[in-house]
Amino acid sequence: MRARRSSSGLPRAGGGDGPRRDNPLGAAASRRSRVRAWPPATGPKAAAVKERAEAAALRQGVRYRRIFRALLAGIIVLSAGIVLIGTAGLFAETRSRPLTVAEQNRYKQEEIARRWQAWPATGVFPEEVKYLGLERATQYARRVGIAPEAECGKAVDQAVAAVLNEYGCVTMLRATYVDQTASFVFTVGVAVFGDEAARASVTEELALDDRVGVLPVAFPGTLTERFGLEQRQRTGWVGAGPYLVFSTGGYVDGRTRAAVPPEEILHSELWPAAKSIGNQIAYFLADPPTVPPCTQGNVC
Template sequence: MPRAGGTPGRPNPLGARSGRRSRVRGWPAAGTRAGAAARERAEREALRRGVRYRRWFVVLVGAVMAMSAVVVLLGTVGLLAETRSRPLTPAEQSRYKQEEIARRWQAWPATGVFPEEVKYQGLDSAQQYARRVGIAPETACRDGVDASVAAILDDHGCVSMLRATYVDQTATFVFTVGVAVLRDEESRVSAAEQLTQDDRVGVLPVAFPGTVTERFGTEQRQRAGWVGAGPYLVFSTAGYADGRTRAAVPPEEILHSELWPAARSIGNQIAYFLADPPKVPPCTQGNVC
């Protein structure tokens, strides 16, 4: 009988046994080729979209980086322009002077505020020197002046009171100078407008035991006054070293002609030292612009 899959009586020419699957792969159908082409087109389109998105991403990142670089550059230029040395404007020069004067009472040593010797004009316009006897501890403004003056200083923001006592060249007169520190020059001007010209009140004297000033107290004050300078009110008062009180001097007796001019001269010179305009540097970073 003939075998299945072969010619009757003859073997399979490929040597395969009848009834087994052929080892030769069949050609793909037309539908399979169309699917592969579609997938290839989809892959190419996806690749094109990816390339396009990547280009937009690169452009976006580049734009952000460029903007950041511009911002940094502008900031650097602005910082350099702001910090570079340049000439001071008139307003800056004025502010520099005000700030320098206003900090002197703290920046200077006490001996800088109250020099050891202060010049004044004596009789016949002879130049004399008042000698500093001592410097009192810094105190609150209300504790260094009479009550009527203290109320005005407190109302205008007085910060502190500095006091020192001097004697004239002959040790005949005693002078106490008080520096009231106000917040600023405007406060000082406002306070000065309310101060009276009563020469019986002002700074409280400071006496130093064991010196010629030890008998100088409130009752020994013969006259008192003040002068304004910058943010400071500089008070001065004078009396006799022998301890005579104001009440002990008869109204018809004229005070020594040198007493009050010397006191006023000493107070004015200390005010001048404190408010003397400083030398202003021409540039924001010193003398080189």
């Protein structure tokens, strides 16, 4: 049997009107697929489903919001607690209370140690200083002048300077006085140390030699202008807190130590007056201050 030809002259894959063999489903290639899209849900049932979904989303949002509010409240409460504890601790630390014995001593030491800077020069060296004259009569020495602040090593003899520098002498303050009778001249020097312990070490090592000590300061045009190294009759020192107060004295007329008999040097009223003036200035500097009873004044 011969195969049928199409109108185009080409043989067909199969005979007759049966299905074409090149389509495994047996359907004509020109036919449309019978699969249809699912129609969208409509009506009351679809609306109910949508409402349930919206309600579930709303409940979840409300739950998340409650969790967020709970976390936020916890953070606020915790922060408030921390602030409250800190405030209570700060109040307990800064509230006024009685000073302990150690705090009172520290207050005194700090107040005394800063006086050489806190006080004016006229406070360290008053205009008049009381001393004891003949027959222990109270007299007053008058300040002639105050010297510029000087390095410790340049305001004392070399033998003394070595010891002062070894223990950290900070500076030297000096002033010159004349006695009430205008017969004697005195130079007082205040050596400043970092603390009382350093000053005490110096006093243990200084040699007991009344020929060396603070260098005299003369002021031209005054009764003190002839007071120099050779005119020093005696020198000495006294410790007070972190200060070492030197004193030296001589005669207004300029007589030298070599010109004065040794017995006069030892028994003259000049030296008791010089010591008394130095002691007075040391007393002013180291006089214990009034300590407030509480950390914030007089009220605890």
